[in-house]
Amino acid sequence: MTSVVIVGSGFTGFECARRLVRILRKQDAQAEVTLVSPVDYMLYTPLLPDVAGGVVDGRFVTIPLANALRGVRLVRGRATDVDFDGKTLTYTDPEDRARELRWDRLVLAPGSVTRLFDIPGLATHARGLKSTAEALYLRDHVLEQLELAHVDDDPDRIRARRTIVIVGASYSGTELAVQLRALADSAARQLGFDPAEVRFLLLDMAEQVMPEVGEKLGAAALEVLRQRGIDVRLGMTLNAVEDDHVILSDDTRVDTHTVAWVTGVTGAPLIESLGLDTERGRLKVNADLQVPGHPDVFAAGDAAAVPDLTKPGKITPPTAQHATRQGKVLARNVAASLGYGTRKQYKHRDMGLVVDLGPRYAVANPLNVQLSGRPAKFVTRAYHLLAIPRLVNRWAVSLAYLTDAVFDRSVVSMGLSTTADANFAASEGIPLPKAN
Numbered sequence: 136m137t138s139v140v141i142v143g144s145g146f147t148g149f150e151c152a153r154r155l156v157r158i159l160r161k162q163d164a165q166a167e168v169t170l171v172s173p174v175d176y177m178l179y180t181p182l183l184p185d186v187a188g189g190v191v192d193g194r195f196v197t198i199p200l201a202n203a204l205r206g207v208r209l210v211r212g213r214a215t216d217v218d219f220d221g222k223t224l225t226y227t228d229p230e231d232r233a234r235e236l237r238w239d240r241l242v243l244a245p246g247s248v249t250r251l252f253d254i255p256g257l258a259t260h261a262r263g264l265k266s267t268a269e270a271l272y273l274r275d276h277v278l279e280q281l282e283l284a285h286v287d288d289d290p291d292r293i294r295a296r297r298t299i300v301i302v303g304a305s306y307s308g309t310e311l312a313v314q315l316r317a318l319a320d321s322a323a324r325q326l327g328f329d330p331a332e333v334r335f336l337l338l339d340m341a342e343q344v345m346p347e348v349g350e351k352l353g354a355a356a357l358e359v360l361r362q363r364g365i366d367v368r369l370g371m372t373l374n375a376v377e378d379d380h381v382i383l384s385d386d387t388r389v390d391t392h393t394v395a396w397v398t399g400v401t402g403a404p405l406i407e408s409l410g411l412d413t414e415r416g417r418l419k420v421n422a423d424l425q426v427p428g429h430p431d432v433f434a435a436g437d438a439a440a441v442p443d444l445t446k447p448g449k450i451t452p453p454t455a456q457h458a459t460r461q462g463k464v465l466a467r468n469v470a471a472s473l474g475y476g477t478r479k480q481y482k483h484r485d486m487g488l489v490v491d492l493g494p495r496y497a498v499a500n501p502l503n504v505q506l507s508g509r510p511a512k513f514v515t516r517a518y519h520l521l522a523i524p525r526l527v528n529r530w531a532v533s534l535a536y537l538t539d540a541v542f543d544r545s546v547v548s549m550g551l552s553t554t555a556d557a558n559f560a561a562s563e564g565i566p567l568p569k570a571n
């Protein structure tokens with residue numbers, strides 16, 4: 136039987152597997168589709184800031200593969216090597232055993248990891264926002280710091296615990312800042328201190344907040360951030376991170392115990408290890424998503440440098456919008472390579488972005504129509520509820536939104552995610568040294 140192996144269960148791998156089994160079933164094809172992923176779910180990342188802010192439960196943003204991908208063989212493991220001549224893939228299973236899979240067609244969709252810079256202390260003391268573990272950790276950690284500050288008697292330590300530094304003012308960093316702000320406001324109300332005592336710093340090297348939404352909406356977002364007491368500093372990053380302070384790039388010291396690093400992504404570590412051509416850490420592919428020189432290998436999503444046919448010379452940005460659509464084209468082209476249907480080049484005009492800016496506010500530019508305030512909030516929430524690929528999750532997220540509209544946020548840190556779980560290395564799947 137023909138074997139198609141897909142690496143990664145994110146937007147790209149999930150959509151590709153879902154479509155491909157449908158096409159092959161219709162054609163009565165003698166082919167098996169196997170999906171290899173370290174996790175048994177597809178993560179709906181756009182709602183991670185809501186998880187960090189305590190609006191949505193972590194489970195609600197995970198789509199179980201078992202339920203959603205019937206007809207796909209699911210293998211829990213992390214791909215570590217590909218033999219392109221022998222057509223095998225080596226992966227490590229959850230019990231650390233090396234295993235092998237044979238493939239006739241290989242689809243590489245391992246996504247991306249947080250891009251770290253050579254800033255002293257960054258990897259040790261800062262946290263990212265790419266996994267549910269990181270989102271839950273941030274929520275719990277912020278609440279714990281506010282609770283500790285509330286019973287502390289050292290004014291400097293209280294100030295440090297009540298200071299939160301977020302680096303990266305693109306849409307995900309900005310959404311994180313407003314969600315943590317709303318969580319801190321709830322905590323202040325419920326614990327009984329002035330919310331203004333919680334200081335938020337949002338830094339970015341760029342000269343604009345969220346350049347992805349254009350100047351006008353970026354300026355509207357900046358205004359809202361400032362109204363919410365978030366100190367936005369543009370043209371600024373970090374020089375060093377310690378466990379109780381950071382040094383900004385203008386050499387100012389800021390005492391803090393909470394640093395979130397949300398500055399951008401690069402291709403998953405697997406990609407660099409393959410020895411194939413890459414562009415900015417992403418695997419080079421042709422416009423039909425096939426890897427040059429390897430007719431049986433395809434790649435897409437954040438892990439691939441897909442030519443953007445709507446903007447000659449550029450590659451498509453790493454967004455869920457592109458990843459999902461590329462997953463569909465992958466399914467079609469892999470099926471075509473097996474003799475079912477015809478190939479297509481990937482071409483998609485950006486449909487715009489929706490950015491949730493916390494209580495009662497959002498900015499969005501669907502199909503280039505610029506919206507802000509309540510209309511944007513409605514469009515943003517409706518978009519996510521439609522885009523989450525499972526009815527049960529839509530239901531659960533809708534109820535979470537309704538609960539948030541009626542009740543104050545729950546101030547609980549349950550400690551479900553440890554510092555080690557939320558470490559950058561854990562989120563990238565790099566094994567941590569075992570504790571003695």
Ligand SMILES: Cc1cc2nc3c(=O)[nH]c(=O)nc-3n(C[C@H](O)[C@H](O)[C@H](O)COP(=O)(O)OP(=O)(O)OC[C@H]3O[C@@H](n4cnc5c(N)ncnc54)[C@H](O)[C@@H]3O)c2cc1C
Nearest residue numbers: 143145146147180181214245246436437453454455456458
């Ligand atoms: C906080 C946040 C908010 C975002 N908000 C938006 C938004 O509002 N709109 C938008 O369009 N985009 C958004 N994005 C971007 C979007 O999440 C990505 O573009 C999208 O997830 C890319 O899909 P992908 O399938 O390529 O990768 P991913 O979704 O990252 O999936 C990759 C999968 O591969 C698995 N994997 C990794 N390495 C291996 C390996 N070696 N072997 C096997 N499996 C492996 C991973 O575990 C994961 O399951 C956001 C991202 C973040 C982090």
